Amino acid sequence: MPPQQQQQQQSALGFVLFILMLWVIFPDSENAAQSLIVSDLAAERLKRCWSALDVLNQTRWGDFAPPVPRDDGDDNDYDDEDGDSGSWLNLTGFRREDGFEWNDLERFREKGLQLSRYAIPPVQGQQLWGTGARLPLWANASGTVHGEWVKTPGPVHRGYDSYNLSNSVPEMHWIGDKVDWARNITGGSGKMYVLLEGNSTVTEYEQLPDEHAPLAGGSIRNVKATLQIEDSKGSHLNWEMRLWGAHWPREGVILLTTTSEKFEGIFGLPHLTPSADYFQSSQMLLNQTLAHTIVTKQENRYMDQNAPWSSEIESPSYTTHPYPHCEFVMYAQVQPPSPQDLGITDPEPQGDAVANLIGAMESELQTPQGAPVGRIPGLQMSAVVYSPDCGFFLETKGPPDYPPGEARHLSGLKKEVHLHQVKTWLLVFALVVFLQVFLLKSQLAESYTPSTMARVSFTTASIMVIVDGMTFTAAATWVSSAASTFLPTLVLMFAAFLSMTIGGSFLAKIHEVQMPETRDRRDRNRQGNTGANDATTNTQPHAAELEQQGDTGSLLPAPVTAARPGPPSGPIIIPSDQDIDAEIADAAAAVPLQGGAQQRPAQTAAQTFQSIVGRYILLSLGISFLVISSTTWYPNVRSGFLNLCAFVYLSLWVPQIYRNTMRNCRRALRWQFVVGQSVLRILPLAYFWVKEDNFLYAIPERRAFLLICAWLWLQIVVLAAQDIVGPRFGVPARWTPEAWDYHPVLREDNLEAGGLPIGLVAEDQPGLRSSTDGDSHHHHHHERKRSAGGGHSTTRAIDCAICRELLEVPVVKAGEDATASVTGAFARRMYMVTPCRHIFHTACLEAWMRFRLQCPICREELPPL
Template identity: 50%
Template sequence: MPPPQDNARVVFLIILLFWVATSPDNGPGFVAAPSLTRARLARQRHAHGVLNTTDWGAFAPHLHLDDPPPPPPPDLENDENNNNITIPAGYLNLTGFRKEDGLAWDDLGRFKSRCEAWSRNAVGDPDAQAPVWQNVSGVVKGPWVRRNASVYRDHSSYNLTAMMPNIEWVGRGADWLRNATGSEGTMMLRIEDEEEAGTEPENLHSVGGLMPAEVIAREVSATVTIDDDEGTGASFDMRLHGVHWPRQGALLLTTTSEKFAGIFGLPQLTTRQDFYESSKSLLNRTLDEVLRRKEKRTFSDPINPWAASIDSPGEGWTPAPHCEYVVYIQIHPPDKDILRVEPTLNGPENVAKAIEDLEYELRSPRGAPQQRHPKLQMSAVVYSPDCAFFLETRGPPEFPPADGLHLIGWKQEFWLHSVRTWLLGFALVIFCQVQLLKMQIKETSTPSTLGRVSFYTASIMLLADGITFLGSSAWSLSASTTMLPSLVVTVASFLAMIVSVAFLVEIFKVQEPEWRRQERERQRASAANTPRPPETPVNTSTTTPPNANADAVSNTILSTTARRANPRPPSPPIIIPSDQDIDAEIEEVTGNNTTVAGLPAPSTAANPPATPPAGPTVSTIFGRFILIGIGILFLSLAAITWRPHIRTTYFNLLAFTYLSLWVPQICRNIYRNCRRAFSWRFVVGQSMLRLLPISYFYTAQDNFAFAEPDWTAFTVLAGWLWVQIWVLVGQNVLGPRFGLPKNWMPEAWEYHPILREDNVESGGLPIGLVSVGSGGASAGGKHTTKIHVIDCAICREVLEVPVVKAGEADPAAVGGVAGVFARRVYMVTPCRHIFHSECLEGWMRFRLQCPICREELPPL
């Protein structure tokens, strides 16, 4: 029968998981995709036409709660020219901007006033052209507070079928997605502003007293992550697209979906006429280019370019209703301390020139000195016109600086620099771990030393390296600017994984017989506890000997005749097992399947041959490691969207489990009565190196992951690791079973016993000890020990051994901690030979035999 293909099953399962995770489960099918794409492009082309024909102030809604229910909107696909559509004054013929759609546009004026207020708080007069960052690509994070709108809306306030008759909505009867219901939470923005300032010319007339060269707008996109800490507790991402006005440092972004044509109505949501003119001119040109490109590739490119969901194909085919958002962002001026502007030249032109030079240095480093790392600060107002609420960043002037500073982060260049630096540092840490492991493998190269190492301690290290390899490999496939550092981490983790696998295989080869022996003992114990069926009594009433002597003589004659007629069968051959455990093999055969004469019974249907217990194989163990690693990786990715306190608890438990790598080794030392398995260089080095990457996220205030520093949790983790190291030190100094009850573990030979003269007659003292006089410990001015000497058979040097005098009680100096140090000088074997501890330990690294009589020695 061929062996089971465990590796093949593992590889198949990995491929299956990858296919399920990467393939969308809500696609429309091969035939329906082009038709749905063309229908969506037709709606977007119509919206683009509406954008071209509107003027400033065309969208001025005035809705009231007592208005009659709106009639169903017309079918835009059946009436492409929209000749029969009548739009009330103040509304637009765009999805979500029509009166019959019923969105809560009552607070649009409030939203615009709040935007102007945030701009004045950040830069003063908007027309003053305060110098701000011109390129706002970066990552920022900060707290927000929720404000209720003047009207109430929920999912039951809308008729999605009437708004978009040709769209199949998923879960339209349930609460909408991306709904922030809590009073406060956190927000992270990742802004992508790829164009440089001044590269987007606009042919505009002078509007509002500004020259055309000063009214410049360009496209921008952002990914917003909102954590609803006190509400649903969930975290959701969304994609927004909009316009950036670099001269004023203002951004306006919006979501776009099947029920909200946000990007096409964005100019009507601006706060000023100059913003409207510049954004309309920009979007008319850029949206038209995108639509023409999409219309040429309806079959090969079905993705909606302005989708609000990260999973854009799924939203385009079977959209789920969610809250729409309009976000206004105001960039704060940079700190003047990092601009290096002379106090006498602190004018707007000089500050703007310093900002331009600093941004150019960040994009194309030339080695110009910088005092500090540039910070990126923003304030934001988020308005949901369909779910009817506001989210405002928390900070001055409404909140003190201690409660928040709006959104704080880094520009993209420095954020990527921090990520690359951490990745390279992490790779260096892994390389150091590999070097320590290689040196430890050289020291742990014999069966005696490999038997001391805990298989599970090495497994934890291998599992961590494997998860790092999987994560860095997946990241390298999609990384662009951080691809090279990610590849370095991938290579380093791969080397660490390979070396750890080789080390674990050697440990498995040495400890596998021990595991099989333990399995046999468990099977015998379970068999002993299992009740046996009653035996059939032998009927001896057919023959009744007249007397005992005649019966004995007749039995002897009959047995002799039977042996002559039926000679004794030949003894079965003795087959030495691969692990050299002959005694266990014989014990298993004779204990499980024997006859009265002590010979193995023949193998029949009623008496099957005894089979050794089947233990786990190397492929099975590594297959389990792969599944566990993939499970932890996927669970960690899913934990990012959990509630904040649950997410924090999960990662703290994961780090605590990871840093408990010395606990299995401590248990192994107790079980085998072994003092030390690893070198102190390896223990301390691995502990520091594996704690170092974790400490960055727990202690660094400005870490690139924006994780909140938690010194309490880090102190617990570092303290727990420190306690484990000190327990290993205590086991090495005081003994692995010091302070533990004797009945907790099976008996083990004590190589450092207390020697007493009372044991001379019973043969308890080692062979060859010679007394040379009193000395050592004393009690009440009286010496309680004698010093005996002997030549060590390994190093041929004199060994002085303290022996307790006859009739004396165990002195505290011998039985206590000081006595433990005194007994560490010598080691006594079960065959009553004594040696220096260093000499015998060095000998037992290679041979578990007595150097004098060659008797087997129990392992350390």
């Protein structure tokens, strides 16, 4: 493509990107009008919130009492005392006409009480839970827990066809209400992740008398949770939602619920509690907090138009286009840490001592003072989730229904411990990236000449730079909103920036050196048959020369023995400005090609490095978006995609192996760089693929990680084989282009054909020295031989022209097999033979060729390594 056309395309692309940015930043008038409509919708919903709050203030414990099923086993018949069909509330979802499956409410309460009583075992035959006493529990349950759940269906199956949302919520226009609702769990088991965020303010209240047991302990606080349910056996989908509720720290009870247009769960939450004491405390707390939230929403309705206490997480379109989904009510019981986890050796510790120790740990976590509190135990809780509209239960898997060795309900880390783990991992990751930078700088010091940079694969270096750029982009995006992890994220961003910029500069130098090679390859592909005809014409004189010399196997390859173009046959007139070179070039251009061949087309412009960087940026952004969106995919599909990304990423040495084979290059990178980069780049993957309690709670895939490690190790082994045995070992000759072998097998058969290097033949150097097995003073002729490898080769000696040290070269006897000796392959690595038949030490010539691709003796051009 001509440079002008490329420049025009780049200008057009830049203009399109500029228009797209303007369209994203500045909304049009239609969006502005829509924003006003959404504000009106938000104001109407806030009015309904005020009405629901009034209902909450006017109700008492027992006002919501749906009928329960009879004991005769008929699920459709309910106890109807005195013709009463139960007590209902004037809240959406709590009314009889809404049709929710509230008949299992008592079952939900009883299941929660069972979890609480089992979590707090009796002490000396006395059940402490529910008495309002101080228990050895975490007062602040903020943290992250995860575990397995099992589904228990309700007595009546409910679906979208069981409800008429047009009657229950006539003012709403639902989308997708005639299909299966979202969050409808169809599988029998799966994973559950809960992120709890508790309010630091604890509200005290006057506790009811003992006859209203169970009691909550006289304190309560606000809490919200992000619940993620993975339906791995049914729909294979992940459902994520936000729940709001209250936490009673003395008893360790947490009650949460979703809230939407068809279910005002947060306003009816006190009626779902297990007793009157819990109802009184939660009603008092919600009266204070809900009113404050509604007032704040009304003041900011033009800026914040999302519904308060919405269960949707970052779904802007839900306000204008609501869709129905299953609602959830969650009862969780915080379990006390075991004495072993707390470091208590007393077999029967006192409850007050354990509670004081837990309080000291929480105080140290919230305001660190350096107190010796020991290791902080994990956070554990059991839970049951009830869906009143879809009619099913989700129970965490653990004791007493399952043995402790099989499952332990929900377990995880407290918020402060989790943040500390994230900070530590970010700093370790930053250290890993800094070590990558150190290895990259050492490799730059090694590959600083055009000859050495031409050996490095551009694709291998590109893979490293792309991943480092993605790391920098992720860290830069997170650092803008990071709170507690700001400094570690900043360190990681700086380390990734260094690795990206230094790697990018190295990549630019590689592209500059390899650009002519890429352009020539593209030109050959475009010429097609024309290039093939020219190659045939050029090789005909060389083939005739081979026929005249007879033994073609002893000759040097075509790049050295091929005829070179001479000066033009016409006269050269020296111009007045004495520029003889320009005159020769003009004369050569005026000479027509032999055979009437047409002049070749002009070379195409090489791809600029800036355009390559632009494509890499788009590629990294696309991969990042796919990785983020994969969190909503099916678990098997997401696992396969992430494993594929890791496999492609850790295949970074495959392009280098290919380039070594095509160029006949033994080694392009230092072994410290290859091994170090392999270990450092697989370490972050090892954390998530192997560690069970990683901070993202990703499911470990140790088998896939072992396969990836084996694949990476195989690449390193192939690179080592190319360095020791040869870059084209085991590769058919027809698959690779012709290249000069600097480590040929030297045979005595090639004496007459001139196959041995200059200096190893007695006629070339009468004073040739050679080493023998016996005493050299016992031989009087100039050429002496020493057997090596059972008589298969002899060793001849010559001075290296670079270091002036002795060089011993094995020469295979006539008629012997060159591959008979295994040590011969390693002996060939000690010397290098140039196309001009000069021989040197391998280390000497390689050091020389880093700076010049010319023979140190005759200044003949040398093929690159």
